[in-house]
Amino acid sequence: MRHMRKVLGREFFDRPALTVARELLGKYLVRKMDEDTVALMITETEAYFGFQDKGSHAHRGRTPRNAPMFEQGGTIYVYFTYGMHWMLNIVCGRKDFPAAVLVRGVEEYIGPARLTKALRINKKLNAKPLSKKSGLWVEDRGIIISPAQTKKTPRVGIPNRGEWTSRLWRFVLVKPKKGNL
């Protein structure tokens, strides 16, 4: 299993965003830039799920910006915020149900805007499918993440939304201590 490199397809992303967010930890985000292909392990994610989620862009329905969230699982949703930053989301679940996972960190580049800057992810990828053709995809390289390595916390930057603020929908990969594996 050490050398497996399975490109994750629709069957992986056509599931609830919480499941996908948790299982994306330890998977590899792969980006092809010209002749350069970079693969970085995903270390931090957040789930956004359905119309009722008051933290989600989709909670008041479809708008031109959030339209990709209504596409099928595996669609890329990239949006621009704070006048400078691109945010990378991966759409989850079936078409017409708005759900996605925000990729907040990969090894080496922690922070949703930092990783998009490093991997040159911007509007050009919005609404495209994760695939080798689009130049952005996710691989399972056989790394198993235990529950003990998965820290759950509230989502970042969503104040005063009651239960939607306190839900533990952020997942962080914790490096196991030496001798603890």
Next chain:
DNA sequence: ACGATGATGAAC
């Protein structure tokens, strides 16, 4: 610790 950045959508 604070201001600049400046798209998008909601509130007023």
Next chain:
DNA sequence: TTCATCATCGTA
């Protein structure tokens, strides 16, 4: 028309 937003960086 004004304000807050799923941040980050440079400057003080």
